[in-house]
Every structure is written in structure tokens, then in C-alpha cells.
Amino acid sequence: MRGCRRDRRRLRRAGDLRTRLPHLSRWTGRRTRIAARNAEALAQTAVRPLARLEGRRHVFHLFVVEAPDRDVLGAHLDKAGVATLIHYPTPIHRLPPDRRLADGPVPRDDEVERIVDALGTVA
Numbered sequence: 001m002r003g004c005r006r007d008r009r010r011l012r013r014a015g016d017l018r019t020r021l022p023h024l025s026r027w028t029g030r031r032t033r034i035a036a037r038n039a040e041a042l043a044q045t046a047v048r049p050l051a052r053l054e055g056r057r058h059v060f061h062l063f064v065v066e067a068p069d070r071d072v073l074g075a076h077l078d079k080a081g082v083a084t085l086i087h088y089p090t091p092i093h094r095l096p097p098d099r100r101l102a103d104g105p106v107p108r109d110d111e112v113e114r115i116v117d118a119l120g121t122v123a
Helices: 002-042 071-080 096-101 107-114
Strands: 062-066 116-120
Touching: 002 062
Parallel strands: none
Antiparallel strands: 062 116
């Protein structure tokens, strides 16, 4: 019986994909325009969007920024009704299974922990 439920879930997911796929390009274009608008609004501030990689196409399911004081920015945006999210509040090199991967301090990861925030790009 368990296999039947799993198969139904797979079929439902496949149906969802077939329904969504025709809209993907339009949705990506909309998120790209929102990200461009956000970047322009931040141009004269200390808040910086993460750099875009040359020659790459971005889908902007998130708009990730670096801010000198992430908590102040988050509180300001929250008051304005803009949701933010901190994906990795603890850098990977500090998580128990991965502590052995860092031979010493990892200053950039520690800095990113304090300054990176993600904003959704759905208006």
C-alpha cells in the first residue's frame, strides 16, 4: 500500500510541473524585474545585493543582500510588511558534523553570518 501512495504523490508532482512549466519563463522575468527594481532602490545605500555572475542567467527566487546591520534592516523591512529570511543562521563550519572541515577561523563565513539576509521577490 505504501508504494501506491508514493506513486500517487509522484503523479501529482508531475501534474504540478506540467501545469507550472508553461508559466516559468514569465515568472522568472517578473522576478528579474523585481530584483532589478530592488537593486536600483538600494544603489545609494550601504545595503548591497549579492553580485550577479557574468554570463549566468539568474532566476531570483530570492533577492539576497548584505547589510551592515542585518537585524536593523530586517526590523525596518518587517515594519514595511516585507518578509526576510536568514537561511543559514549558523555558518556550516560551525555545525557539529562539519566542524572538522575548517582548519581554523573562516572570517568571511563569520562575516556573512552577520550581514546576509534574503528577501522574497514575489510582490
